Amino acid sequence: MQLSSKQIFIRRLQMEDMNSLLDLRVRNRQFFQPFEPIIADSHYSPEGQRELLEKVHQSWENGSGYGFGIFLNDNSRLVGRVNLSNVVLGAWESCTIGYFLDEAFNGRGLTTEAVYLAVQFAFGHAALHRVQGAVMPRNVGSIRVLEKAGFRYEGFSEYYLKINGKWEHHNIYSITRELWDPGKTAM
Template sequence: MIIVDGVEMRGVGIGDAAALADTLTRNRAYMAPFEPWRSEVFYTEAGQRARIEGLLAERDGGRLAPYVLVEAETGAAVGAINLGSISLGPFRSGGVGYWVDQAWTGKGLATAALEEVCRIARDELALHRVEAGTLVDNLASQRVLAKAGFEQFGLAPKYLHINGAWRDHRLFQRLLHDEAPL
């Protein structure tokens, strides 16, 4: 599905390993302040293949919906978005994480992908809410969340180990509907 300016959002597959490795390598310094430490293998095609195999196993277990963002004409990866920690029953919730190639920032791509994942969460998975967290100083990601209808609901001290230290995060959620759980 094309979501913005010739960029397609689709389920990630093993065939995306090389394109993801290339994009992650090019964006390594740009993303470092927002990411956990990664081994050198992570930035290789083999490392991405292994990571994707893990993502697909989580998907097959119903716990994750992993997507890649690619330029429709070239097949180049320009980002990814995952809906994870999917919980059904009375909670009906999931958590979202995303990243976009530096060359694509400020073009509405992250917002469009986030809105599409929220649509899938509501219409296909019948989730009640989606949550996300950002570093307290990641104002760009907070703007993306606000544009996609997320509201801040808390602060989590020392929430994730990012760029070499435990970092505080602002927590956001978007309520998708008020129907009773299935």
């Protein structure tokens, strides 16, 4: 399955993406570090990426998550990831969203397009009702991505996630099927 917008497309990550994903992670390690949990050095190896892609595959198979690569339309280069995780059905029918983009491509609207496409998948193929994102208040760029994709601010959560070795406060944003505009294009 592939979803496309003006500048990018997203598709399920495959084992064939391992080397491109490893290159992306290694080149952006310092750039991503302030916004991620502490990651073991083994993650930045072919074996670490193989293990990650196996987990992505398992999550797709059991419906607990959907890991997408973000690819440029003009040359199919992998430039980031967008993930729908923690999928819970029943009365909640919701998930959380996370994403990252190669530093060299920031500021072009690519992440907003990818988030929009992932939400389209969540409300379509995955038949979910709500998508939630959590962002550290100082991460203004990421907040703007969610706002441009139609997410609404819900509130402030103290000591929400352990990021880079420190418990960080987060702003919580969400979008529900009722607030989703399927006619809107992904920028």
